[in-house]
Amino acid sequence: MGISDKQEILEAIKSNKQELLRVIKSDKQEILEVVNDFSNHMDKRIDKLDGRMDKLDGRMDKLGNDFLKLQTRVVTKDYLDNKIANLPNDWVTMIRKEDYKFQMLIEIMQNKRLLDKQEAKKILTMEPFPKLYV
Secondary structure (H helix, E strand, O other): OOHHHHHHHHHHHHHHHHHHHHHHHHHHHHHHHHHHHHHHHHHHHHHHHHHHHHHHHHHHHHHHHHHHHHHHHOOOHHHHHHHHHHHHHHHHHHHHHHHHHHHHHHHHHHHOOOOOHHHHHHHHOOOOOOOOOO
């Protein structure tokens, strides 16, 4: 490549310099517009997401409050186990009270001579809490 070729290339670059700068400036402007449009589009989507997240936060807060209310009403396994374990004792206590009332009724009926001693003995020796006569 000779000096004249180099000069020719430099002349072509100088003459096209303005055109190249205009094209680069134009392309740069197009790129900026596309980026700006994309940014605006993303801003709108982010705003929508923010609104949805705010609604979701409210629903989660309500759900948390509902859960706390439910938690205060729900009995624990330990509580149920204790209640079930005590049920037979409660029943025995209740049945003993009724048995005592029944014994009193037999005694009253015996005093009024509605039952004789043998009938009273027969009734009182029955289950669930038989009275033993020795």
